[in-house]
Amino acid sequence: MTSLPEGANNDSATLGLVLGLTSAIAYMAANLGLRSVVGLNEEVGDFDWAIWVSTNRVLPVVTTAWLVVAWRRFRGRPALPPRGLVLPLIATGLMMQWGGNVGFQFALSRVGLAITVPLTFATILMSAAIVGRLVINDPMTPSTLWAMAAMLGAVTVLSQGTQRATAAMVEHADLMTIVLGAGAACLAGMAYGSGGVMIRRCVAGDMSQSAVIVVLSSTGLISLGTTCLLRIGPEQMLSTPVDQWLRMWGAGCATTVAFFAITGAYRFLTVVKVNLLNASQAAIAAIAGVLLFGEPNTIWLQAGTILTIIGLILSARRDAPQVDSEDSRTN
Numbered sequence: 001m002t003s004l005p006e007g008a009n010n011d012s013a014t015l016g017l018v019l020g021l022t023s024a025i026a027y028m029a030a031n032l033g034l035r036s037v038v039g040l041n042e043e044v045g046d047f048d049w050a051i052w053v054s055t056n057r058v059l060p061v062v063t064t065a066w067l068v069v070a071w072r073r074f075r076g077r078p079a080l081p082p083r084g085l086v087l088p089l090i091a092t093g094l095m096m097q098w099g100g101n102v103g104f105q106f107a108l109s110r111v112g113l114a115i116t117v118p119l120t121f122a123t124i125l126m127s128a129a130i131v132g133r134l135v136i137n138d139p140m141t142p143s144t145l146w147a148m149a150a151m152l153g154a155v156t157v158l159s160q161g162t163q164r165a166t167a168a169m170v171e172h173a174d175l176m177t178i179v180l181g182a183g184a185a186c187l188a189g190m191a192y193g194s195g196g197v198m199i200r201r202c203v204a205g206d207m208s209q210s211a212v213i214v215v216l217s218s219t220g221l222i223s224l225g226t227t228c229l230l231r232i233g234p235e236q237m238l239s240t241p242v243d244q245w246l247r248m249w250g251a252g253c254a255t256t257v258a259f260f261a262i263t264g265a266y267r268f269l270t271v272v273k274v275n276l277l278n279a280s281q282a283a284i285a286a287i288a289g290v291l292l293f294g295e296p297n298t299i300w301l302q303a304g305t306i307l308t309i310i311g312l313i314l315s316a317r318r319d320a321p322q323v324d325s326e327d328s329r330t331n
Contacts, residue, residue: 019261026258028284030057033251034105035113035293040244048231050105052240055224056248057101060256061217068210081211085202089212092198093219099191101220103184110181111165114289114301118282118308119158119182122151123189124196125311131194135201143314150311155186158304165296213259282308 034053041049073079081089107116126148166178195216202212228237286305289295 023258023262024281026254026261028281028288030251030254030258031113031117031281031285032288032292033247033254035108035289037244037247037251038105038109041240044232044236046109047102047106048228050102050109051224052228052232052237053105053248053251054097054101055221055228056245057105057252057255058097058217058220058224060249060252061213061259062221064256064260065210065214065217069214072208072210078208079211081202081207081215085207086215088198089202089215090219092195093216094223095191096195096216097220097224100188100195102224103188103191107181107185107188110177111185112289112295113293114286114295114297115158115165115182115304116185116188117285117289118305119155119185120189120192121282122154122158122304122308122311123186124193126151126155127190127193128196131197132200135197147311147314150307150314154304154307154311157300157307158182160300165298165301209260 034057037053039046041052044052069079104116104120107120111119129148166181199212199216282305286301290297290301
């Protein structure tokens with residue numbers, strides 16, 4: 001899955017490139033949609049609003065996953081995960097939905113898009129490397145260690161720019177507001193990175209991607225939706241303007257496209273190339289945050305974004321020897 005199969009022609013490589021670019025564009029579209037709904041509902045607090053946005057974001061993913069599961073069952077193929085993995089997947093889903101999606105959305109309301117995306121990316125790479133080493137014995141190569149150092153530098157540098165970013169997002173920004181914003185972005189990265197290790201462990205065997213996704217997304221919809229009913233109330237939820245519904249569902253549709261596209265890209269391209277394609281998100285987020293949403297363009301933002309991209313490139317390089325080795329063993 002991490003290497004281009006022997007005999008693959010130019011058409012398959014082109015398809016992989018298209019899928020990789022599609023995933024990067026779709027993820028960025030989702031981020032823009034999530035950023036566009038920040039602060040639109042003043043009657044609901046930012047934390048509750050983050051939960052409500054995350055609930056609507058996961059709805060298209062749940063719908064798509066269950067359709068795929070139903071199709072697999074109709075064709076007589078395994079559709080759901082083994083019972084022994086259901087509870088671990090539910091726990092992973094709770095972590096990724098609450099720490100990841102809710103944390104990411106809340107961070108957008110405190111430090112903006114330009115800071116949140118690279119800060120989350122940096123933490124994803126660090127946490128995935130550490131948890132992967134502890135749980136599935138992923139190798140700690142020199143490139144991995146250098147990548148982690150670059151990511152740690154990115155987190156440190158980006159944190160220096162959170163004060164101006166928060167001041168642009170919140171009228172009365174204090175130290176606690178800044179810490180909560182940066183902390184939420186880092187929490188999202190840790191949840192996504194750690195959850196990714198569990199997903200890789202599950203799909204390494206015969207389990208389908210849809211079997212994993214359906215549990216993770218359904219866990220999010222049930223837990224987030226129930227919390228919204230209790231904290232926001234059905235009347236307030238139903239009073240959400242149509243344009244806000246469309247933005248949230250649009251972000252969810254983009255997330256769905258991105259996930260399935262990047263899964264397909266791994267069938268035709270090496271992990272190196274796919275990671276490089278997605279590394280563009282950090283730079284695009286910085287540009288979009290400044291140009292589209294008027295977020296401050298600081299030297300800390302520029303330096304932190306560059307360090308994030310460098311770390312992603314170094315992280316991708318760790319797979320190069322493995323790809324060559326796998327290619328040489330392919331029959």
